[in-house]
Amino acid sequence: MPAAGRYNQVMSLVVVGSVAYDGVETPRGRVERMLGGAGTFISVSASYFTQVCLVGVVGEDFAEEDRAFLAGRGIDLEGLQTAPGKTFYWSCIYSEDMNERTTLRTELNVFANFRPELPARYRSCPYIVLGNIQPALQRRVRAQVPQARLVAGDTMNYWIETGRDELLAAIAEWDALLVNDGEARLLSGERNLRRAARRLEEAGPRIVVVKRGEFGAVLFAGDYVFAAPGYLLEEVWDPTGAGDCFLGGFAGYLAERGLDPRSPELDRKELARAVVYGSVLGSFCCERFGVDRFRTLTRAEIDERFLEFKRLTEF
Amino acid sequence: MPAAGRYNQVMSLVVVGSVAYDGVETPRGRVERMLGGAGTFISVSASYFTQVCLVGVVGEDFAEEDRAFLAGRGIDLEGLQTAPGKTFYWSCIYSEDMNERTTLRTELNVFANFRPELPARYRSCPYIVLGNIQPALQRRVRAQVPQARLVAGDTMNYWIETGRDELLAAIAEWDALLVNDGEARLLSGERNLRRAARRLEEAGPRIVVVKRGEFGAVLFAGDYVFAAPGYLLEEVWDPTGAGDCFLGGFAGYLAERGLDPRSPELDRKELARAVVYGSVLGSFCCERFGVDRFRTLTRAEIDERFLEFKRLTEF
Numbered sequence: 001m002p003a004a005g006r007y008n009q010v011m012s013l014v015v016v017g018s019v020a021y022d023g024v025e026t027p028r029g030r031v032e033r034m035l036g037g038a039g040t041f042i043s044v045s046a047s048y049f050t051q052v053c054l055v056g057v058v059g060e061d062f063a064e065e066d067r068a069f070l071a072g073r074g075i076d077l078e079g080l081q082t083a084p085g086k087t088f089y090w091s092c093i094y095s096e097d098m099n100e101r102t103t104l105r106t107e108l109n110v111f112a113n114f115r116p117e118l119p120a121r122y123r124s125c126p127y128i129v130l131g132n133i134q135p136a137l138q139r140r141v142r143a144q145v146p147q148a149r150l151v152a153g154d155t156m157n158y159w160i161e162t163g164r165d166e167l168l169a170a171i172a173e174w175d176a177l178l179v180n181d182g183e184a185r186l187l188s189g190e191r192n193l194r195r196a197a198r199r200l201e202e203a204g205p206r207i208v209v210v211k212r213g214e215f216g217a218v219l220f221a222g223d224y225v226f227a228a229p230g231y232l233l234e235e236v237w238d239p240t241g242a243g244d245c246f247l248g249g250f251a252g253y254l255a256e257r258g259l260d261p262r263s264p265e266l267d268r269k270e271l272a273r274a275v276v277y278g279s280v281l282g283s284f285c286c287e288r289f290g291v292d293r294f295r296t297l298t299r300a301e302i303d304e305r306f307l308e309f310k311r312l313t314e315f
Numbered sequence: 316m317p318a319a320g321r322y323n324q325v326m327s328l329v330v331v332g333s334v335a336y337d338g339v340e341t342p343r344g345r346v347e348r349m350l351g352g353a354g355t356f357i358s359v360s361a362s363y364f365t366q367v368c369l370v371g372v373v374g375e376d377f378a379e380e381d382r383a384f385l386a387g388r389g390i391d392l393e394g395l396q397t398a399p400g401k402t403f404y405w406s407c408i409y410s411e412d413m414n415e416r417t418t419l420r421t422e423l424n425v426f427a428n429f430r431p432e433l434p435a436r437y438r439s440c441p442y443i444v445l446g447n448i449q450p451a452l453q454r455r456v457r458a459q460v461p462q463a464r465l466v467a468g469d470t471m472n473y474w475i476e477t478g479r480d481e482l483l484a485a486i487a488e489w490d491a492l493l494v495n496d497g498e499a500r501l502l503s504g505e506r507n508l509r510r511a512a513r514r515l516e517e518a519g520p521r522i523v524v525v526k527r528g529e530f531g532a533v534l535f536a537g538d539y540v541f542a543a544p545g546y547l548l549e550e551v552w553d554p555t556g557a558g559d560c561f562l563g564g565f566a567g568y569l570a571e572r573g574l575d576p577r578s579p580e581l582d583r584k585e586l587a588r589a590v591v592y593g594s595v596l597g598s599f600c601c602e603r604f605g606v607d608r609f610r611t612l613t614r615a616e617i618d619e620r621f622l623e624f625k626r627l628t629e630f
Contacts, residue, residue, distance in 0.1 A: 227544035315591055
C-alpha cells in the first residue's frame, strides 16, 4: 500500500473510464470474472506516480475487496458512482500468439447510463485522462475541466467507425492522443505511420502516441519523434489492459513531474521518458491476469525496468 | 564512386550469395527486370564500410552496366563467376501494406549449379557473410575460411522446412545468425522471442539478431540484449533486399571497426551500433526500387541517419 501522504506535493490526475468485471481466456489460462476496465487499469498505473481521482460507475455487485484494492493504491473514489444494477461485464478470448482477441460478451449494465459528473474538487485537477468511452462523454468531461494543463485521451475502432465526427470534435480539444497503429491508420486514412501521425496532429493534439503492442510505441510532437522498442517479456499471461496501463504510466509521469506539454520550454525528452514509463507499466500488466501484477508491484521495480529500457536501447 | 584506396587499412569481407535479376511489383510501381539478389544487396551495403569480395555466379546475359555498378562500389569481383546460361531470375508482388509478398517466378538458371569456390586471396579474409543459399553450400564456404574472425549468416523458411538438419549443422559453425522473427520462431520452435533467441544461441552462434521489418531489430548475445525500433520512412517504394542490406551494414560495420566478436574484451555496444547501421542500410534500401538508392547514397548520409536513430531513441 502506497503512503497516501507521499502525493501531497504532486499534481493530481483525474481518470475517466470504465470500471468493469472481465472474463479473459488466453493460452496461459482462463479467469471467469475479475476486476478490469480501462478506468481501472489507467488509474492503478498512474497511482504509482501521482494522486489519482477516478470517475466511473459500478453496480451494486461491485465487490468490497475490489474497492479496497483501488483505495489501497491511494486512488480517490469520490467520483466512482454506484448505480442500481450490475457492473459492466466484458469477456474475450485471445489467439494463440495473443496478438488478436475476440470479444465474447459485452454487458454494459450500469455503464449504459453513465453520465460522468466530476466532484467539485476534481475540477481544478491539472491532468485529465479520458479512457476509451463514447466521444460525447469525453467532451462532457473535458468541458468540466476547462483549465486543465494536459488532456490525454484514448479511443477505439468502434467510435472511429460509428462516431467519427463526434470523435474528431472530442480529439480537437485534447493535448495528447494515444492510439494503436490500426486506429491511427483508420482515423487518419493514411497507411504510413509518419503521415498518419501528422494528420492526427492536424486534428488538434500536439502530441500523438502510436502504441504498437509488443513492437513498442512512437511519439510524435511537431518535429520531435521518439521511438521505443517493445519490452521483451519472457512470458505473457494476459495482455488485457496493457494499452490502458501505458496511458496511465504516460500521463502519471507527466503529472508527477508537473510538466506542461503546452509550454514552449518543455524538455521534449520528458515526453520520451513518459513513453518509456508507459511501456514499462504496459509490460508489467501482461505478467499476470487482470490487475494482479499490481497487487505486488512496487515503484522500485518500475524504476528498475525503466533503467533496463535504457540499457536495452543505448548504443 | 568510392575511393578504392580508402580501404587499404581496413579488414576485408567476403560475401557469398545470389546475384540476380528481380521483377518487383509494389503499390508504388513495377519493374520488370533489375539488378538484385541477396549477394548484391549485402555487398553493396557492406561496401560503404569495408573492402568487399563478392562470391557468386551470373549468366552470360549479365549486363556490363550492372558489373560496372558493383565495381564502382569498390567491390572485388574476382569471385563472381560467369557461367553458360542465364542469370538467376526471381519476381514477386507485394501486398498493399508491403508486409507480405508473393513469389511469382523463380528461375534458378546458372544458380542451380552454383558451387562457391573462393579465390585463394579471399581465404584469409577475416569477415565472412553467408547470404541465404543452400545450407550445404554455406558449409562449403565456411570450410574454406577456417580462420575467419566473424562468420555471419542468413537463411529462409524454405531451408528451415526442407533442410533443417543441414541448416543446424551450418549454423553451429557461425558466430552470428540473422533471421526475421517468423524464421526465428520456426527454427527454434519457440513463440516467445527471448526464448527463441536463447534456443538459437544454444545451436551455436554467440550472436542472434532478429529482424522485425518496419518494427526494428533485436540483438541477443548471452546476457546482452539490444533493441532498435524501426526507422519511420515516409515512403516505402520497394522493401526487397532490406534484410540483406541490414546484414551488409551490420557485418560491414564490424569489419570496418576490426572487431572480434569472440573476444571477451569486445565492447558490446559495438554490436548495438552494428545493428543500428544495419537498420540504416535497410531503411535506405526501401527508398527506391532494387539497388537504385545506392546509386547516389553517400557515407555521409548513412552517418547522418545513424545520428538520427540516436535522437529518435534517446531519453
